[in-house]
Amino acid sequence: MADTTRRGGCNCGKVRIELRGEPLRTGLCHCLTCRRETGGAFMAFAVWDASQVSVAGETASWTATTDHRHFCPACGSSLFGTHDGDTEVEVRLGALDDAPSGLLPDYELWTRRREHWQQPVAGAAQHGGNRP
Ligand SMILES: [Zn+2]
Ligand SMILES: [Zn+2]
Secondary structure, three states: OOOOEEEEEOOOOOOEEEEEOOOOEEEEEOOHHHHHHHOOOOEEEEEEEHHHEEEEOOOEEEEEOOEEEEEOOOOOOEEEEEEOOOOEEEEEHHHEOOOOOOOOOOEEEOHHHOOOOOOOOOOOEEOOOOOO
8 A cells, every 4th residue: 555654753752753655674673783772672663765754853863884873862762774875764663653563574683682582573584684
């Protein structure tokens, strides 16, 4: 459904996000950087092209190599990542208003860091490190 619109934002409401159309892909990342960013055991995200994403409000970001991780400077909620060299926006599933989001992970990254109590997502491609 090309006309699907999803909305999200941070806990305090100063940043709002609108996502038009279905994501290009959906994934989980278990890497150390994503664990620290979210404060959780893994990060769940979905990727849209920047042309399908609108962001209202100021974000702050922290850069790990070519990877810019945006969050709300007022409440600290993680929101999305952008990367040098592409126009994709990796939106944190936890930033979406609808929970559950209904989006299913296509793949998992850094499975070698996955907590032992967590099972692989059925049908999702499994990568020990980054996406090949
Ligand atoms: Zn906020
Ligand atoms: Zn990661």
